[in-house]
Amino acid sequence: MTECASCADERAAGAAFCESCGRSLAAGPACPHCGAAGAVGEDGYCEQCGMLAVRPRDHLEVDGGEVAAAATDRGQRHHRNEDAMWLAVRGGDVDVVVCDGVSSSFDPDVASATAAGAAGEMLASTGDVGEAILTAKQAVAELATDGDPRRAVSNPACTIVAAVVRGPEVTYGWIGDSRAYWIPGEGPAEQLTEDDSWATHVIALGVDPEVAMRDPKAHAITGWLGADAGSVQPRAASFTVTEPGHLVLCSDGLWNYLTDPAAFAAAVRTGLHEHGTLINAARYLTDYANNAGGADNITVALIPVQPSAAEE
Amino acid sequence: MSYTAEAFQNEYLALGAAEVNAIVTVTSSGSEGGRRTSGATEIIIVDASGSMQAEGRINAARQAAKAAVACIDDGVHFAIIAGVGTAQQLFPAPGQLAVASPQTRSEASWSIDRLQASGGTAMGAWLLLAAQLLAQRPGDISHAILLTDGDNGERQGYLESVLDSIAGRFTVDSRGVGTNWKVSELRKIADAMLGTVDIVAQPADLTASFEQMMTNAMGKTSADVQLKIWTPVNSSVRFVKQVEPQVADLTGKRVPDGPRAARYPLGAWGKESRDYHICVDVAPGSAGDEMLAARVSVVEGDTVHAQSLVRAVWTDDTALSTRINRQVAHYTGQAELADAIQAGIEARKSGDDRTATLKFGRAAQLAHASGNTATEELLATVVEIEDAATGTVRLRRKVAAADEMALDTRSTKTVRVGRGQ
């Protein structure tokens, strides 16, 4: 005898719909928590065990084939994914944005999604990284006075790192501690961005890096997007690649487990060589962080960049 | 009628935590133009026992009953019961209901003038007759006012058995005049019949009290509103309490409604807002899990007027899980305040001054901290509050019976969060 997962009515055997509550017995995904078939209600919660079954941001991927790929994952410890990403591929052109919500703010997941979307759309229309980040900054700041009143007390905030790749030309910019790396064919990863963080700040002032990184404040960021961000300006730079390699954008959920530039490069190369496609490599890197503990949300984007034919 | 239901909670729970608390505020804008969505029937029960002759009570009761009749809207059905050793219908003819009009209201007034005080007190019998009369009009907004001045004279347990048989069928607001009646008896009626209880110490104040009760009743536009609560498997509702405008435990009024769901009666509604504290025991999830701990709906028959979700999200981030939700903390305090006052009164009656001082001290502290000045003032009639902030109080040697009964009956009155803070 089949039992309706929604109302436990037993007359459901062989029928497509439950006689008692009318809910379809076949349609709908099974609950990933308790396995009840078709039990996930319209609001995304399982009608049986109550667990939130549908949570699209837990793991998202964008597969741009051979041009680019990106993946974001909730990790093991956080209750939701507060990272967000944007990846647009037009021919060989790539626009990419990675944002990481500031957990201590209210609705950080909304902040990151808002920033990634606003910056991504600006990149698509102008390709100007600095302008895109300022547009995102404005959009996140406006969240404080929009919607839930608790946002005014602890305004939504996030980091941002954005890049455009046009042929061999790479332009990138950032606010906060989400990073961009250049991984050449060989040798250690080159960190393109400099974190807006307490650790980076005191290391620049001469504190021993190991001491600085052990401090509980090490990861406190000194620049972010949000209504309370102040006059912080994005830093941006450009370069032209002269040898093939990969541009990598990521949130601290990944680089925290790979602070050594050589180890970071090695992990990316392992992903690329052993897992064939870019999307598989991106997935390998989110798995890597998850296996290392997954203490934070993890986002990574991979974009191969070739030098122009003339320079080869 | 348009309703809203809004949940206030800290959904973040520490790993292993299994208790989910939320305050759900239900607000109704009232029906279009304040028109009732069903008929309405009013029963006025006036104690006519011999003791009502004292202090001019019976005369005051006559004036009050007439004032209440004057407040009944045209078209509303009504009847008046004279409460003596049995229940006697004073108006209209026995077994009948009158339809309010200028004519029937003046006929009722004339009948009320003939009301004489002689006989006993039989609240069970009075309520039973009210139930029989109201049964003629199923689906109506059904309400009764009960006035008494003394102890129930029926055999032990009879009132309780009557209340069991009629609970939920109509609302009863009870008033005790003078100080020779028992708060616990009228509270029993209020709890079972989703009504209020209060003291009217001076017979002269009865008219205002009756007018207020009847006007309030005339403002009700929906008969039978309920809270439907769904919870997941391996979960159970620990309690459902109305916490504003006064504390009333609804947990025991649970009526199962389909798998994992039950209904709790909220009585008749007009344009108003009430707060409910819902506590659910769930099976703890792991870090990052989000559970729907309760789906709370405001329902009337098969119609769902509003819905609100009570969630649980497990996290190892203690900054999140230790956040105190203001609403939950406030109403937990208001419920404790009512309990502390009632325990203090009990202890004082049994001669346990030490416990009484402790309980009243805690009550003074809670009333002060939450800005419940009305309760703090009532407390001050029973104890000398030396320092409300620390809960330092001294029992007063002489306490007027009316003051203590006022504190007792009004101990469940709460204030909304934020008031006076």
Ligand SMILES: [Zn+2]
């Ligand atoms: Zn069913």
Ligand SMILES: [Zn+2]
């Ligand atoms: Zn389930």
